[in-house]
Amino acid sequence: MATRYFNDLHNWLINEEFSSLRQARLHKAYVLWLNLIANPLALAGFLVVLALVLIATLAPLLANHDPILQDLTMALKPPSPINWFGTDEFGRDVYSRLVYGARTTLYISVLVTVIVAPIGFAIGATAGYLGGWVDVVLMRITDIFLSFPSLVLALAFSAALGPGIENAVIAIALTVWPPIARLARAETLTFRAADFVVAAELQGAGMGRILFRHIVPLCAPSIIIRLTLNMSSVILTAAGLGFLGLGAQPPMPEWGAMAASGRQYLLDAWWLTTVPGIAILLVSLAFNLLGDGLRDIMDPRNA
Amino acid sequence: MPEQSKPILSVKNMSVQFPTLSGVVTAVNNVSFDVGREKVGIIGESGSGKSTTGRAIMRLQPATAHVIADEMRFEDVDLLTASESEMRAIRGRRISMILQDPKYSLNPVMTVGEQIAETVILHERLGRRAARERTLAMLERVNIRDPQRVFNLYPHEVSGGMGQRIMISMMLISSPSLIIADEPTSALDVTVRQQVLSILDDLIRERNIGLIFISHDLNLVKSFCDRVIIMYAGRIVETIEASKLDQATHPYTCGLLEALPSLDRPRDRLETLKRQASWAEA
Amino acid sequence: MSIISVNDLVVSFGSGSDFKQVVKNVAFDVEPGETFGLVGESGCGKSTVLGALAGRIKGWSGSISIDGEAVGPKRSRSQLAKQQMVFQDPFGSLHPRHTIGRTLLEPLEIHGFDQRQERVERVLRDVGLPPGFRHRFPHQLSGGQRQRVAIARALILNPGILLLDEPTSALDVSIQAEILNLLKDLRERDKLTYVLVSHDMAVIAHLCNRVAVMLDGQFVEVASREQLLRGSVQHPYTRTLLDGSRGYVPPPKLAS
Structure with missing residues (x-):
């Protein structure tokens, strides 16, 4: 009974004779999903990212201690049934801090994405569409940003802006947009001479309409893929800033800062650096795998 | 001469199937044909399976495709059971393929x-100098006036017609006995097309070899080939002498001929093809 | 009065050593309801002439007037709506992520037309497609269906002139016949004027009243349909093109 229902649903979703726009959209999502589960590495990446989101949203339920509450009598305890991943130098539960740290990581990565995607697209697409001196000026500015190693640039910005998680987000965003702008420009250049864009121009469509109605839907997949692949470097940069004391400020749980503070106790309390280190590794690897998988699935050049 | 009349290529009941999300698609369905020392045209519309047929003979079908046949024999080789290394020795040396756009078939970073x-070096183990001599002679053979200069050009520096002549010289230098040309002149202008075809024609006659000429252009195949195979929906619907194409009996062939605008037979309206399900089943 | 009048049209690209005149002093008039052909081989400048007429190519000099009004390289919205273009490649001329309905609605939005849904349905019917096609994406359509949609998009602004750039050369023979018939029907019904670019003399002779044969940016001959069919053309190049459309002609064998 249930299998028949799922078979019918599958057939309805796979059928390309759409009777409505909603079916067309669901079909696209479903095909994406089928391709995703056919790619085990991408699926693994997707599951880890999904777990990260779940852990971040359900942090208060999952954590078994207060992540900020200090208890010096409990300092530097090794992993035990009470403190699953041990405790840090202030006696805070590492497991609970890890769970709440997922929120910080997610907060940074989502915010950076939200800032960077529109800015990168607007700059790159404008340069690509208009060409000429606009292109030269915008791309040289992009080059200036690109010419610095991103961690150094992020360090410089967050040092100038002052420590704090919001400033870290701004500093990271400033280093992430240039590759997005380059990508958007390249994509715009390939599409701006396409017949359907010319047809729209010959019908009187203005630049705004062409960029946002015609170019955006075509650039979106490659920008999403690029951002997903970038996510690991965003997370690593955030951790790096946290490690250097420029990102999240104590007592806020952040994986990079946790690893940094555990450094002094590395020989006595290995769990302090190892556990957040593994979390950073796992999440950035997952984003990379997901990004690679998405590229295989979504990039029209692979189709 | 029995050696002459024996076909170079013999295909019996060949099918090519592609698995897709919504089931198996049969791109080529039970086709049988022989190719002797002649120019055989394969005509069909897009999706008729004509290019897939050409590729399947070379065993160049995509990895996901299945080729099944009762027989696929090329001279003394059984193409069905030949190993991949045997196929590599055949491809380019004994069966050559000329594609539509030479730009994609030539390596852009080599002259x-x-x-x-x-x-030549690869297939015949000739020395560099001998290979160069052979190449220059071959370039001259395809009516390239200044072979020394052309030898040192990169693919992007040559025109479409020149590129296709270079492809022909490359494909014929190792003396193959069968050439598969997939729309070799569709990207060329009329005047250049005449030259390229006449070179191809001469070489085929001169060396007494076979040609499979895959095209959608009825007039071209009619005037260039000896025999025409007409494909529809993965099947061969008719095989006919090229000169007798106008007397074709299958309704699909007749429909195609009627649909073609013609300078010699101007009509106010063109007949449109009324496809029948039975053509795909026959 | 001519609906299209072109005089001393010169189009050039590049500058310095790259400078190239692609169209050299071309002049022609097209009467209302007429179909004027431009034939020639790749690079002869036929598509460039069409591009200048459409407003796609901006770097031209000379004069072009459309519907009695002189137009410059930059067109106003109402000037753009007087002529619309149909492209060669039915796979490249429709936005891959827009439904057919969205593609057809867009020009109506730009030009502020009312009764949009009705117009979309009507134009789809005109080109022989069911109204349900509005929900489809281009990849779900065959080449011929896409070209019908491209024609519908060109027609939806009610232009008097259609500029056709090799509209059937990417299509199969049987589909080409359908599209050529459709173009003939629409021309008769709506009294449309066509400018048709093609490399195929048979297609030109089927649809056009007159044809300009282009070679290296210039007209070598303007011939009527009757001349083409009778074969009474003046220029040897025109003859070469006519022969070419009949297929392969073995060169005369020299004694050897």
């Missing part, structure tokens, strides 16, 4: 001369 010479 065209080096590429042709490479084929």
Whole structure:
């Protein structure tokens, strides 16, 4: 009974004779999903990212201690049934801090994405569409940003802006947009001479309409893929800033800062650096795998 | 002469199937044909399976495709059971393929001369100098006036017609006995097309070899080939002497001929093809 | 009065050593309801002439007037709506992520037309497609269906002139016949004027009243349909093109 229902649903979703726009959209999502589960590495990446989101949203339920509450009598305890991943130098539960740290990581990565995607697209697409001196000026500015190693640039910005998680987000965003702008420009250049864009121009469509109605839907997949692949470097940069004391400020749980503070106790309390280190590794690897998988699935050049 | 009348290529009941999300698609369905020392045209619309047929003979079908046949024999080789290394020895040396756009078939970072010479060195183990001599002679054979200069050009520096002549010289330098040409002149202008075809024609006659000419252009196949195979929906619907194409009996062939605008037979309206399900089943 | 009048049209690209005149002093008039052909081989400048007429190519000099009004390289919205273009490649001329309905609605939005849904349905019917096609994406359509949609998009602004750039050369023979018939029907019904670019003399002779044969940016001959069919053309190049459309002609064998 249930299998028949799922078979019918599958057939309805796979059928390309759409009777409505909603079916067309669901079909696209479903095909994406089928391709995703056919790619085990991408699926693994997707599951880890999904777990990260779940852990971040359900942090208060999952954590078994207060992540900020200090208890010096409990300092530097090794992993035990009470403190699953041990405790840090202030006696805070590492497991609970890890769970709440997922929120910080997610907060940074989502915010950076939200800032960077529109800015990168607007700059790159404008340069690509208009060409000429606009292109030269915008791309040289992009080059200036690109010419610095991103961690150094992020360090410089967050040092100038002052420590704090919001400033870290701004500093990271400033280093992430240039590759997005380059990508958007390249994509715009390939599409701006396409017949359907010319047809729209010959019908009187203005630049705004062409960029946002015609170019955006075509650039979106490659920008999403690029951002997903970038996510690991965003997370690593955030951790790096946290490690250097420029990102999240104590007592806020952040994986990079946790690893940094555990450094002094590395020989006595290995769990302090190892556990957040593994979390950073796992999440950035997952984003990379997901990004690679998405590229295989979504990039029209692979189709 | 029995050696002459024996077909170079013999295909019996060949099918090519592609698995897709919504089931198996049969791109080529039970086709049988022989190719002797002649020019055989395969005509069909897009999706008729004509290019897939050409590729399946070379065993160049995509990895996901299944080719099944009762027989696929090329001279003394059983193409069905030949190993991949045996196929590599056949491809380019005994069966050559000419594609529509030479730009995609030539390596952009090697001069065209080096590429042709490479084929000779690879297949016949000639020395560099001998290979160069052969290449220059071959370039001259395809009516390239200044072979020395062309030898040192890169693919992007040659025109479409020149590129296709270079492809022909590359494909013919190792003396194949069968050439598969998939729309070799569709990207060329009329005047250039005449030259390229006349070179191809001469070489085929001169060397007494076979040609499979895959095209959608009825007029071209009619005037260039000896025999025409007409494909529809993965099947061969008719095989006919090229000169007798106008007397074709299958309704699909007749429909195609009627649909073609003609300078010699101007009509106010063109007949449109009324497809029948039975053509795909026959 | 001519609906299209072109005088001393010169189009050039590049500058310095790259400078190239692609169209050299071309002049022609097209009467209302007429179909004027431009034939020639790749690079002869036929598509460039069409591009200048459409407003796609901006770097031209000379004069072009459309519907009695002189137009410059930059067109106003109402000037753009007087002529619309149909492209060669039915796979490249429709936005891959827009439904057919969205593609057809867009020009109506730009030009502020009312009764949009009705117009979309009507134009789809005109080109022989069911109204349900509005929900489809281009990849779900065959080449011929896409070209019908491209024609519908060109027609939806009610232009008097259609500029056709090799509209059937990417299509199969049987589909080409359908599209050529459709173009003939629409021309008769709506009294449309066509400018048709093609490399195929048979297609030109089927649809056009007159044809300009282009070679290296210039007209070598303007011939009527009757001349083409009778074969009474003046220029040897025109003859070469006519022969070419009949297929392969073996060169005369020299004694050897």
